[in-house]
Amino acid sequence: MIRLFDSIAGEVRELETREPGHLSMYVCGPTVYDLPHLGHGRYFLIWDVARRWFSFRGMDVTYVSNITDIDDNIIERALRDNKSEQSVAREFEDEHWKAMDLLGIRRPDVAPRATEYLEGMVSFVASLLESGVAYTTSDGVYFDVSSVPDYGVLAGQPLDSLRAGARVEMNDKKRSPLDFALWKNAKPNEPSWPAPFGDGRPGWHTECVVMSLQLLGDNFDLHTGGFDLKFPHHENERAQALASHHVFARHWSHSGWVMAGNEKMSKSLNNFTSLTDLVQKTDPRAYRLLVLRSHYRSPLEVTPDTIVDAERALNRLDTFARRFSLPALAGKNLLRASDVTWSAQGRDLYERFGALLDEDLDTPSAIALLFESVSTANSLADEGKDAEAAGLANAVNALFGSLGLTLVASGGVDIDDATAALVQARDDARATKDWAEADRIRDELVAAGWVVEDAAGTTHVRRT
RNA sequence: GGCGGCGUGGCCGAGUGGUUAGGCAGGGGCCUGCAAAGCCCCGUACUCCGGUUCGAAUCCGGACGCCGCCUCCA
Numbered sequence: 001m002i003r004l005f006d007s008i009a010g011e012v013r014e015l016e017t018r019e020p021g022h023l024s025m026y027v028c029g030p031t032v033y034d035l036p037h038l039g040h041g042r043y044f045l046i047w048d049v050a051r052r053w054f055s056f057r058g059m060d061v062t063y064v065s066n067i068t069d070i071d072d073n074i075i076e077r078a079l080r081d082n083k084s085e086q087s088v089a090r091e092f093e094d095e096h097w098k099a100m101d102l103l104g105i106r107r108p109d110v111a112p113r114a115t116e117y118l119e120g121m122v123s124f125v126a127s128l129l130e131s132g133v134a135y136t137t138s139d140g141v142y143f144d145v146s147s148v149p150d151y152g153v154l155a156g157q158p159l160d161s162l163r164a165g166a167r168v169e170m171n172d173k174k175r176s177p178l179d180f181a182l183w184k185n186a187k188p189n190e191p192s193w194p195a196p197f198g199d200g201r202p203g204w205h206t207e208c209v210v211m212s213l214q215l216l217g218d219n220f221d222l223h224t225g226g227f228d229l230k231f232p233h234h235e236n237e238r239a240q241a242l243a244s245h246h247v248f249a250r251h252w253s254h255s256g257w258v259m260a261g262n263e264k265m266s267k268s269l270n271n272f273t274s275l276t277d278l279v280q281k282t283d284p285r286a287y288r289l290l291v292l293r294s295h296y297r298s299p300l301e302v303t304p305d306t307i308v309d310a311e312r313a314l315n316r317l318d319t320f321a322r323r324f325s326l327p328a329l330a331g332k333n334l335l336r337a338s339d340v341t342w343s344a345q346g347r348d349l350y351e352r353f354g355a356l357l358d359e360d361l362d363t364p365s366a367i368a369l370l371f372e373s374v375s376t377a378n379s380l381a382d383e384g385k386d387a388e389a390a391g392l393a394n395a396v397n398a399l400f401g402s403l404g405l406t407l408v409a410s411g412g413v414d415i416d417d418a419t420a421a422l423v424q425a426r427d428d429a430r431a432t433k434d435w436a437e438a439d440r441i442r443d444e445l446v447a448a449g450w451v452v453e454d455a456a457g458t459t460h461v462r463r464t
Numbered sequence: 465g466g467c468g469g470c471g472u473g474g475c476c477g478a479g480u481g482g483u484u485a486g487g488c489a490g491g492g493g494c495c496u497g498c499a500a501a502g503c504c505c506c507g508u509a510c511u512c513c514g515g516u517u518c519g520a521a522u523c524c525g526g527a528c529g530c531c532g533c534c535u536c537c538a
Contacts, residue, residue, distance in 0.1 A: 027538095028538075029538090030538075031536085031537080036538090037538090039537085039538050040538050041538090042538075043538035044538075046538090047538095071536090072536075073536070073537090155467070155468095155533075155534070156467055156468065156533095157466065157467050157468095157534080161466055161467075161534090162466080162467090162534065164465075164466065164534095165465065165466050165467085165533095165534050166534070166535090178534095204536085224538090225538065226537075226538030227468090227469095227532070227533075227538085228532080228533070228536095228537055228538070229537080229538070230533075231467095231533060231534065232533095232534080232535085233536095233537090254538095255538070256469095256532095256538095257531085257532075257538085258538085259531080263531080264531075264532070264537095265538095289487090290476085293476080293477065293478085293486080293487070294476085294477060294478085295477090295478075297469095298469095298470090298477085298478095299469090299470080299531075299532085300476090300477090301475090301476060301477085303475095303476090305475065305476080305488090306475080306476055306477095306488090308488080309475075309476060309487070309488045309489085310476090310487085310488085311488095312487085312488055312489090313486095313487050313488065316487085316488095316501095319501065319502085320502095322501095323501080323502080362478085364477065364478050364479095364485085364486075365478065365479085365485075365486085367478095367486070367487085368477095368478070368485055368486035368487080369485090369486085370486095371485095371486055371487065372485090372486075375502090375503080378501095378502055378503065379502085379503060379504090381502085382495085382502065382503055383503095430497090433497075435497055435498070438497090438498090439497095439498070439499085442498095442499075442500090446500095451500070451501090452499080452500065453499090453500050453501050454496080454499080454500070454501085455501090460500095460501090
């Protein structure tokens with residue numbers, strides 16, 4: 001039984017799915033008007049990990065994540081860069097996928113673009129107008145939040161309380177400051193789509209509710225977002241769905257921030273602001289490991305130091321993979337527990353590991369357990385209990401793989417001929433116990449940036 | 465103002481009232497021709513003040529500090 005914190009219930013509860021063995025999830029995707037940053041990276045890693053874990057446990061997961069390719073920010077950016085909205089959207093959508101691919105995040109089963117679902121959005125808004133929960137103004141169509149009795153459940157506040165706290169009224173045409181735009185009438189030179197209530201474009205909240213319902217159907221299982229999406233975005237999606245007599249998401253889950261120092265991740269950090277930057281400068285697996293070592297609902301500190309920390313930890317794991325010649329698993333593929341051959345100790349580890357993850361995706365405890373098992377397997381090997389050690393090591397590899405972390409025995413670096421020759425020369429020197437020469441060659445290799453590790457009769461070199 | 469969350473050893477980061485989280489860094493040892501890798505041991509941490517308890521990082525109250533949402537945001 002898999003349990004997950006639910007934002008409406010306010011507690012961890014069983015992830016009861018619409019259909020046993022199947023899980024439909026909608027992962028709120030990016031608005032593509034700029035490069036992805038570390039926060040996006042963490043967010044998509046978290047839900048990639050969740051998806052992989054549910055699959056590993058044997059569930060059949062349908063994963064939908066949208067691309068918001070029309071919205072105010074995109075229009076602004078297009079204006080600023082003197083490009084079309086579409087080219088801005090495509091450019092940054094490409095950057096998004098590039099970063100996702102490097103991070104080893106599996107592509108969604110369906111990745112709808114908002115602009116490809118306009119027809120459904122128009123008829124959805126029309127139906128809300130018909131049923132009287134929406135109204136038109138000179139600049140568009142708005143949703144009347146008072147039409148939904150429990151509006152505010154996701155915010156954790158009743159409507160009155162939200163209304164009292166509402167900030168500057170941006171738009172005096174709205175009946176309530178909390179009412180939100182379903183449809184924005186086209187301004188000159190803005191992209192627009194035809195609609196009976198006036199040409200224009202959909203509001204963000206409408207895009208997501210229409211795409212999620214259309215692709216996953218009523219009563220789909222899991223809807224995710226960052227904490228900041230809880231209100232108003234998700235509240236408003238839900239309000240529209242209920243007002244149009246749909247049953248919406250069964251389960252809501254929100255993930256935590258990336259912190260930089262004592263503040264939410266922001267553009268002011270130069271080095272590691274952009275995810276695009278990070279995945280080019282460092283092994284992207286290090287970021288996955290960093291993300292896995294914290295709980296998905298906690299804020300996570302990401303600085304150059306914590307990245308380096310994770311890279312070193314990853315090094316330990318790759319060294320482990322080298323020692324046991326472990327195959328590189330995961331990658332783009334989903335693993336399933338049923339495909340793994342477990343040794344006795346491996347199965348025991350899997351059971352403890354599974355119990356931790358099934359309880360609200362406790363990846364930090366699960367990862368700690370795997371690190372302990374790395375030590376155990378190394379000890380067993382040191383003691384010459386090779387079969388036991390190998391069995392455990394393979395389980396560790398499979399379990400890291402279940403969360404999408406691939407251990408790489410080769411270090412992923414090709415060894416050039418000159419280096420290979422030096423290694424050979426050093427092995428020859430060691431064979432004749434010419435320690436001075438062996439040490440000299442080692443110094444040369446180290447100076448060239450290699451880490452030199454002796455094994456029985458041979459030398460391994462790798463990059464740091 | 466309303467709602468929610470957080471303050472853990474050098475750093476990151478878990479934590480169910482009593483038993484080692486884990487990683488990284490640092491110190492000592494074993495192993496090694498010497499290293500590296502690996503293994504073992506070590507720092508005896510929980511913002512502060514009260515309270516409950518045989519016993520609290522963990523529960524309750526208060527103080528201080530910090531963060532988020534209430535506006536576009538993963």
